[in-house]
Each structure stands twice: as structure tokens, then as C-alpha cells.
Amino acid sequence: MGDVLSTHLDDARRQHIAEKTGKILTEFGRFYEDQYGVVLFNSMRHEIEGTGLPQAQLLWRKVPLDERIIFSGNLFQYQEDNKKWRNRFSLVPHNYGLVLYENKVAYERQVPPRAVINSAGYKILTSVDQYLELVGNSLPGTTSKSGTAPILKCPTQFPLILWHPSARHYYFCMMTEAEQDKWQAVLQDCIRHCNNGIPEDSKVEGPAFTDAIRMYRQSKELYGTWEMLCGNEVQILSNLVMEELGPELKAELAPRLKGKPQERQRQWIQISDAVYRMVYEQAKAHFEAVLSKLQLARPAMEATIRTDMDQIITSKEHLASKIRAFILPKAEVCVRNHVQPYIPSILEALMVPTSQGFTEVRDVFFKEVTDMNLNVINEGGADKLGEYMEKLSQLAYHPLKMQSCYEKMEPLRLDGLQQRFDVSSTSVFKQRAQIHMREQMDNAVYTFETLLHQELGKGPTKEELCKSIQRILERVLKKYDYDSSSVRKRFFREALLQITIPFLLKKLAPTCKSELPRFQELIFEDFARFILVENTYEEVVLQTVMKDILQAVKEAAVQRKHNLYRDSMVMHNSDPNLHLLAEGAPIDWGEEYGGSGGDGGSPSIPEAATHSEKRRRAKQVVSVVQDEEAGLPFEAGPEPPSPASQDSVTELRGLLARDLRAESPPPAGPLLNGAPSQESPQPAAAPEASSPPTSPLRQLPPGKAADLELPKPSDQETGEQVSSPGGRPPIHTTTEDSAGVQTEF
Structure with a gap:
């Protein structure tokens, strides 16, 4: 099969692929540089003005539980x-x-x-x-x-x-x-x-990247959701290039493939993979160069923003008022006729499986804690507590125990609406809701751990311990109900925006987009890096539909079947001392409460090994x-x-x-400490980063993967696992060393 690549991907064609890839990446780079300045300004303004999400009641893990x-x-x-x-x-x-x-x-x-x-x-x-x-x-x-x-x-x-x-x-x-x-x-x-490979704690680079992807595709008249906005930045860029390059290569090479149908299919898979790896390497180098350039320029940009914040805000509001006067009548008619009647149907389609999933998370958590409590009663109280708590601490990262929660999202359908609003796939909404489920489960478990650890400091008897566990469980469930309601309402708003805004932009483009360049003269040259006409135009469009979305979610909260809190029900950090408990070191249940012996099931460790090595x-x-x-x-x-x-x-x-x-x-x-725990904890779920109110159009925020780096082969291609630059997981490609060891990354 090696000659397939040499035949169809000769030097001339590889050069053409490299040139085409470079052209796409260069064009995308301009969008990324533009969005970087806008997002940096919005982020700094957001920090100064202090608008944010409601105070969460559950705790979240600050230290990743890695190496498991x-x-x-x-x-x-x-x-x-x-x-x-x-x-x-x-x-x-x-x-x-x-x-x-x-x-x-x-x-x-x-x-x-x-x-x-x-x-x-x-x-x-x-x-x-x-x-x-x-x-x-x-x-x-x-x-x-x-x-x-x-x-x-x-x-x-x-x-x-x-x-x-x-x-x-x-x-x-x-x-x-x-x-x-x-x-x-x-x-x-x-x-x-x-x-979900773009870390959410990246308040500028990540949002600027996803906004740039969206803007680039809209410049090609590609609106709606994009199923391949997945992975880290380099993977997404590779997918972006292949979206344009793939059909061109297929039309050119498919007629030249020889052999039976299945053989031609194999050849095309091999060719596509080889091109994808070539594109990935080029995208990686280009992205790192652009990102490095922007990070070097960032201090000067931040200094300008701090100095001229008021003037930038005034200039932007003046621009927005002019665009609003031009676009608002057309946008309101479009919303009233093409969007508003469908918002309740979209919301209902989203709410039913999502609410069922979060209810299942609650039920699984309740069952696991209740079973643990019964086992503590039957098996000797605190002597077994360390084993069961170590097991419980990783509940959110147990693929099989969480599967019943995730499966509730699978029936999500937008029948009819999906085609109308150009939603390529519902998978982005399913996966985002599932990630929220995992985060809320881990938050509930960690809050329970923290409160129970505090209770154990009082030295309770077995009977007192069981009563305490039940009391803490009820306390945590109340907090879970409030937090899960807030998370779901935010998810619904984001999903509705992601579905409706691209549709509106596409509808308005023929009559509005050509008129936007004339507003450029309203922006001072010194502020041109932080204010873009296109972004301001999208914010005006967003404002026309936002009130309908907020009203729809508010009305849904009144329906008891979805278990949502009304917006008027706000718990302003009702348990302030609880957050102080989370400031301590992570709880190691196996170390503090575990036994002294293993069960013989683990592979043996040489006696000469040190404790840390063991x-x-x-x-x-x-x-x-x-x-x-x-x-x-x-x-x-x-x-x-x-x-x-x-x-x-x-x-x-x-x-x-x-x-x-x-x-x-x-x-x-x-x-x-010599006692085998039952499950392995996973990386901490950080609280969802608050995005500036002017940037809600980006892809639903990726999951938390800031410190989760996949192994990558070494430069010598020996298959050794070493860290990839920037903490980004490497892509799939294949190298082979002299011994024939194949490594895919």
C-alpha cells in the first residue's frame, strides 16, 4: 500500500496541498488576530464591571486528580x-x-x-x-x-x-x-x-479561536453549527482545512484509484489520513507562530485598554447605536416571523432529555451514598469508610455508572427544526449537556466528601456517623438542585443562541452585510483592534432575540416537571463557611482511613522500590x-x-x-498506603469560565481539559510518551522505529 501514497501524493501534489493549506491558514490567521483584540477587550471589561454567574452552592475540586x-x-x-x-x-x-x-x-x-x-x-x-x-x-x-x-x-x-x-x-x-x-x-x-480540548480557563485565546472559526466559516457563507469543532486548536484547524481541501482532492483522485471497490476504499482512507497528517503538522506550526505573535503583543494591548477603557466603551456604544438604527427594524421582523414561533419547540426538545439526565445524576448520587451508608452500618463503621469513600470520590468519572445519565440525552431530536435552522448535528448539545452532568456529579460528590470529612473530625460513633451521612446527603442534594437548575438554564440559553443566531445572520446577510463597511469610519483608528463592525453587528442581532429567549426560559422554570428554580429564587452563598472548607489539602481517603493491606490483585512491586516509586x-x-x-x-x-x-x-x-x-x-x-482503593479519581472540574456578555455566539464552551495532555511519541519516534507543546493533545499519525513499533498520535 505504500506505493499508493507515492503514486497519488507525489512531490507536485504535496506541494499543492501545502500551498492550499498555507493559504487557508493565513486567511484564518487574520480572523484570529482580529478576534483576539476584541475578546481581550471584552474580557478585561468583564473583569472590571464584575458581572458574572450566580454563586454556586456546591464546591468544585481545585486540584486535578491525575495519574489514575x-x-x-x-x-x-x-x-x-x-x-x-x-x-x-x-x-x-x-x-x-x-x-x-x-x-x-x-x-x-x-x-x-x-x-x-x-x-x-x-x-x-x-x-x-x-x-x-x-x-x-x-x-x-x-x-x-x-x-x-x-x-x-x-x-x-x-x-x-x-x-x-x-x-x-x-x-x-x-x-x-x-x-x-x-x-x-x-x-x-x-x-x-x-x-472538548480547548481549556475553559483560557479566557482570551480559546474564545478568540472559536469566534475566529465561526467568522471564517461565515465568510464562506457556512452558517449553523459545525460538527467538527472538536479537539484542540490544531485538530480543529486541520478539520477546517480538510473541509475545503478534502472535496477537491476526492474529485481529483477518486477517478484515478484502481482495483475493486473495497481496494479503492482502502486506498482513499490511506490517502486521506496521509493528507490529514500533513495538514496537521503545517497547522500546528502556523497556529503556534500566530499565537506566539499575539501573546507578545498582548501586554501593549492591555496597557492601551486600561488607559482608554472609557473611550473605547463610548466609541463602541456610538457604533452600536448607529448599527442598531439601521438593522433593528429588519432584525425584529425576521425574529418575529422566523424565530420567535419556534423557540418554545426548540426549548422543549432540549429540556426534556436534559432534565431527565440531571435527575438521573441526582438518583445515581443518592443511590451510591445510600448504599455506602448501609455498608458502613453492616461492616464496622469508620473502619470501612476510607474504602467506600475512595470509591465514591471517582463516581463522576466512572464510565459505566455514569452511562445511565448520559443515555438520557441520546433521544434529543430537533425534527424539522434541525433542517430549518441548519443544525448539522445535535451531538454538540448532547455532549455539552453530558459534560455538565459529569461536572455537577463531581461537585456533589466533592461537597459531600468535604462535609463528611469535617464531621469525622468530631469522632462520631457508628450510629451517629450513619445519621450524619444521611443529614449531609440531604444537605448536598438541596445544593445540587439549585446548581443543576442554574447550569441547565444557562445551557438552554446558550443552545438557543447557538441555534438561532447563525440562522438570523444568514437571513439578514443579503440585505445587511453589504452595508456594514460604511460603519467602519465611525471607529477611531487607535481602537480598531478592539472594536469590529462585524462583531458589533452580531451583538445587535443577538439583542433582538435575547429577550424572547430569556422569557422562554423564565416561563419554563415555572413548569414543575423540569425541576427548575424560578429566577427570583436566589441563594446568595447560603453556606459561606462551606467554601472555606475547600481551601485545605485534597482529602486522601485511602491514606487517612484505609486499611494496611492489599488484596493481592495488584501486580507485585519490587521490595527495593521506594515508597514514592510504589x-x-x-x-x-x-x-x-x-x-x-x-x-x-x-x-x-x-x-x-x-x-x-x-x-x-x-x-x-x-x-x-x-x-x-x-x-x-x-x-x-x-x-x-498499602490499601487498594476502588476507583481512580479524575481531573478536577473547574467552574465554567464566565464569558463576556458580548460574546455569547461562540460554540458551546468546550469541556475542561486544561491539564489533560495526551502522550506523544518522542522525536526519535520510539513510541515513548512525552508531553506535547502547550498542553495540547497530539493528533493521530503513525511513525515506525527501526524495530517496527508503530505509534499513533
Whole structure:
């Protein structure tokens, strides 16, 4: 297959791709520089004026709970190079990058992994037919005829395929439906997390980037949501380039591909992945250069803003009044006729599954705490508390226990409305709501932990402890009800804006956009970096629909079925002392209340190892899910050498049929002071960054991933995991060292 790339991606074509990519990136760079100044001004104004969100009642973790393993087990992976299925020991660390090792022995010996997969932008497919349909749609005219061999043969009925519109695909299979469901939940959690790769604590760079993406696409008359706004900045830029470059290459190269339909499909997948990796490397260099340039200019820009804040505000308000006088009559008619009648329907479609999901979060939290309380009563009080609290502390990051909450969002549909408002997919709203669910669950758990830890300082008896747990649970649930109501109402407002504003801009563009340049003369040259006519125009359009959105959400809060608080019900930090408790060091339940011995399930650690080395090693080998689940029905074994001509599917079926002795998966949770905890905590959920009131049009805020960096191969391409620059997860590409070790990033 190597000659496919050399044939279709020769030097001349690679040069053309590089030039086309450079042109797109340069054009985007101008939008990013423009938006950077606007967002910087809005951010500084927001800090000075002090407008923000209501005070949250629940606490949030300030220290990330990293270096933990979320899940580990075995997967059969299809190797495209030799067309064989191989058993891989797989694990998902705290950064949600799927890591594949040759086998468990290789992992324990710290051999570099075979692959590290960042799943941003991927979709999970659970059948080969689904996959073949997508592949066929991606390359028209290559539908396989009946009776011909498909592009992929899975040896079991339970495949999991990671599909990406541009990057390479990954093929896995399981022995049972239960294993398929388990891995699907885990991998979906990986995708959900990696899709939200822009850190929310970036109050300028992140919002400026997403605004620039939106403005760039609108300049190409592409309005509405964009499904590929996922991953870190470089991944999103790569997707942006491929959105333009992909169709051009497909039209040019597809007729030249040779062979049977399935062979042409394979060739196109390989070509697309190679181009995607080329684009990624170029986008990475370009973005880092532009960002560095802006960060160097930022101090001077901040000095100007501080000095001239009042004049900039006055100039902007004058510009807005002129644009408002011109645009308001047209915008109000458009809102009244094309948007206002549909707001209740959109809101209802969003509210029903979202409210069900948050109710399920509440129920799961209540059940877990109640079960823990019963176990404490039955098993000796505080002696077992450390074990159960360590387990509870990672509840929000347990893919299987949270799955029932996430599934409530799956029925979300905008039937009819989706086409009308040019919503490419509802996945962006589903994933954002699911991330809010995880954050609220973790906040509830952490608040419960903090209050219980304070209560334990009083030395309660077993009976007093159980009563205290119940009392604290009720206290936390009241706080959860208030916070979840605030979070949902904010989510509904953001979603309605994201759906309606692009629609309005598209409707108004033919009559309004051509008139905007004449307003440029109203901006002083000294303030041109902080005030843009296009942004001010969008803010005026937003104001015309905002009052209808706020009114709709306010009326929805009155409906008891959605469990929303009325806006008049405000809890102004009703428990001020509680926030003081969170200022202390993180609670280590295993260290303070755990036992002194392990259960023998963890891999042995050499006696010569230091205590710190033992803890580091323990954190590397534990898994949060496997502890409570049955062992996998198959386990990694030595890979028998087989000739390339042997049918790999037949070989694998024989391998699966063998009576392999299953090796127990590692116990969940790190070994803390010699006692194994049950689950592994995850990175802290920071409070949602307050965005300036003048920038609500950007993509729904990405999830918190500021410190979650995926492993990346070293420059020597040995497969060693090293940090990528800037804390951004690397993209999927493949290198191979002299020993043939393949590393994907």
C-alpha cells in the first residue's frame, strides 16, 4: 500500500496541498488576530464591571486528580499492515487517550505502547454495515457488489469501529455483547472528553479561536453549527482545512484509484489520513507562530485598554447605536416571523432529555451514598469508610455508572427544526449537556466528601456517623438542585443562541452585510483592534432575540416537571463557611482511613522500590471499572507467528476458541498506603469560565481539559510518551522505529 501514497501524493501534489493549506491558514490567521483584540477587550471589561454567574452552592475540586487509570482490559485490534487481528492490552489513563500495548507483560515491563489514540472527532460504530455505509458515502461509486469481499471482516458479532471523516480508522472486536457495551461506554467517554480540548480557563485565546472559526466559516457563507469543532486548536484547524481541501482532492483522485471497490476504499482512507497528517503538522506550526505573535503583543494591548477603557466603551456604544438604527427594524421582523414561533419547540426538545439526565445524576448520587451508608452500618463503621469513600470520590468519572445519565440525552431530536435552522448535528448539545452532568456529579460528590470529612473530625460513633451521612446527603442534594437548575438554564440559553443566531445572520446577510463597511469610519483608528463592525453587528442581532429567549426560559422554570428554580429564587452563598472548607489539602481517603493491606490483585512491586516509586507504579497499573466487573473472557497471549498468507479471521477464531487462562485485571483505584482503593479519581472540574456578555455566539464552551495532555511519541519516534507543546493533545499519525513499533498520535 505504500506505493499508493507515492503514486497519488507525489512531490507536485504535496506541494499543492501545502500551498492550499498555507493559504487557508493565513486567511484564518487574520480572523484570529482580529478576534483576539476584541475578546481581550471584552474580557478585561468583564473583569472590571464584575458581572458574572450566580454563586454556586456546591464546591468544585481545585486540584486535578491525575495519574489514575480509568479503565483497562483487552481488545482485539485489526492490524492493517498485515491484515491480522491481534489481542492488545489496552488502558485509558486520566487524559482519556486510549493506549494499546503489545500485551500486559509489555505494559508491566514499561515497553513503549503500540499506539496512543486521541479520539477527538471520531464516531463509534457498533456494526460493520454502519461502517461500510459511511465508507461508501465518503467515496461515491465504490459500493461493493453482493458476493464480493467487504473491506473488513470481523471474527465476532461485536465490533467497535472508530471512524473519522479524514483521519485513519481503528477496528476492534469483543467476544460478548456485554464487553461491547462496556467498551463502547468507555470509548464514548474518551471521545466526549477529547472533543472538548480547548481549556475553559483560557479566557482570551480559546474564545478568540472559536469566534475566529465561526467568522471564517461565515465568510464562506457556512452558517449553523459545525460538527467538527472538536479537539484542540490544531485538530480543529486541520478539520477546517480538510473541509475545503478534502472535496477537491476526492474529485481529483477518486477517478484515478484502481482495483475493486473495497481496494479503492482502502486506498482513499490511506490517502486521506496521509493528507490529514500533513495538514496537521503545517497547522500546528502556523497556529503556534500566530499565537506566539499575539501573546507578545498582548501586554501593549492591555496597557492601551486600561488607559482608554472609557473611550473605547463610548466609541463602541456610538457604533452600536448607529448599527442598531439601521438593522433593528429588519432584525425584529425576521425574529418575529422566523424565530420567535419556534423557540418554545426548540426549548422543549432540549429540556426534556436534559432534565431527565440531571435527575438521573441526582438518583445515581443518592443511590451510591445510600448504599455506602448501609455498608458502613453492616461492616464496622469508620473502619470501612476510607474504602467506600475512595470509591465514591471517582463516581463522576466512572464510565459505566455514569452511562445511565448520559443515555438520557441520546433521544434529543430537533425534527424539522434541525433542517430549518441548519443544525448539522445535535451531538454538540448532547455532549455539552453530558459534560455538565459529569461536572455537577463531581461537585456533589466533592461537597459531600468535604462535609463528611469535617464531621469525622468530631469522632462520631457508628450510629451517629450513619445519621450524619444521611443529614449531609440531604444537605448536598438541596445544593445540587439549585446548581443543576442554574447550569441547565444557562445551557438552554446558550443552545438557543447557538441555534438561532447563525440562522438570523444568514437571513439578514443579503440585505445587511453589504452595508456594514460604511460603519467602519465611525471607529477611531487607535481602537480598531478592539472594536469590529462585524462583531458589533452580531451583538445587535443577538439583542433582538435575547429577550424572547430569556422569557422562554423564565416561563419554563415555572413548569414543575423540569425541576427548575424560578429566577427570583436566589441563594446568595447560603453556606459561606462551606467554601472555606475547600481551601485545605485534597482529602486522601485511602491514606487517612484505609486499611494496611492489599488484596493481592495488584501486580507485585519490587521490595527495593521506594515508597514514592510504589505509589507512582500503583497509580499506573490500576483500573476503575474492572474491580466490580467480571474478568474479560479472553486475555492476551503470545502472538503465534503466522505466514502473511494465512486467513487472519480463521486464525483468530481458533485463538478465541482456545482455553486461555484469563488473567485477573488489576484492581480499581491506586494503592494508597498499602490499601487498594476502588476507583481512580479524575481531573478536577473547574467552574465554567464566565464569558463576556458580548460574546455569547461562540460554540458551546468546550469541556475542561486544561491539564489533560495526551502522550506523544518522542522525536526519535520510539513510541515513548512525552508531553506535547502547550498542553495540547497530539493528533493521530503513525511513525515506525527501526524495530517496527508503530505509534499513533
